[in-house]
Amino acid sequence: MAVIRPHDLLWGLTPRHLPADAPAWVAAALADGQPVVVRRDAAAPGQVAVGVRGSRREQRYATHMPVATISRQVSxxxxxxxxxxxxxxxxxxxxxxxxxxxxxxxxxxxxxxxxxxxxxxxxxxxxxxxxxxxxxxxxxxxxxxxxxxxxxxxxxxxxxxxxxxxxxxxxxxxxxxxxxxxxxxxxxxxxxxxxxxxx
CATH class of the missing domain: 3.30.460 (Beta Polymerase; domain 2)
Incomplete structure (x- = not known):
């Protein structure tokens, strides 16, 4: 896998990786197979900071993704x-x-x-x-x-x-x-x- 950098798009995050209090639209976006975008933020070892985007401009959700779950990466x-x-x-x-x-x-x-x-x-x-x-x-x-x-x-x-x-x-x-x-x-x-x- 290539070095993961801000603005890269990643696939592999699923609704089961989300916190219990994540909005319903976030799970729906991931269930549709949408990628997440790498954010510029600190993350624990084995994790990467990412953002999920919804259909509306105000729908942006920050979370973390296990590196091991990444199935595809596009720079x-x-x-x-x-x-x-x-x-x-x-x-x-x-x-x-x-x-x-x-x-x-x-x-x-x-x-x-x-x-x-x-x-x-x-x-x-x-x-x-x-x-x-x-x-x-x-x-x-x-x-x-x-x-x-x-x-x-x-x-x-x-x-x-x-x-x-x-x-x-x-x-x-x-x-x-x-x-x-x-x-x-x-x-x-x-x-x-x-x-x-x-x-």
């Missing part, structure tokens, strides 16, 4: 060149951006609702959905380079830079603020360098 970068069954605006934006992002030579992927729908076939997008993208950035990205990437993106496209320390919004890193919000497994904090673990 955001495995979805870059998939085609959706519906022609939502978010997917149209993805198709337009593909050649530009590929030319950058960096590893990028599709997350959020678009990634969920492309990977699973379960409907998650609607006409007003944004397109969420990630870019793997193990090495620091100069802010000028971030601004060039941002210039490629359309209004309703958001990209997160995945650094060794956590994730930061491309839009923030391309800005002029001295500090940006870094999302890590132990919480979010303002940092000046998203590629260095905060002291």
């Amino acid at each position: 955001p970068e495995a979805l870059c060149h998939r085609t959706g069954q519906a022609n939502w605006p978010a997917l149209q934006a993805l198709y337009r951006l593909r050649p530009c992002l590929d030319e950058l030579g960096w590893v990028w992927g599709v997350s959020g609702s678009a990634g969920f729908e492309l990977a699973s076939g379960f409907g998650a997008l609607h006409a007003d959905s944004d397109l969420d993208l990630i870019m793997r950035t193990p090495q620091p990205v100069p802010r000028d380079d971030a601004r060039r990437v941002l210039a490629l993106l359309e209004d309703r496209v958001d990209m997160q830079l995945q650094t060794p320390a956590g994730a930061v919004a491309l839009r923030e890193w391309a800005g002029n603020s001295a500090k940006v919000l870094l999302k890590a497994a132990d919480g979010a904090r303002l940092v000046s360098d998203p590629w260095s673990l905060p002291a």
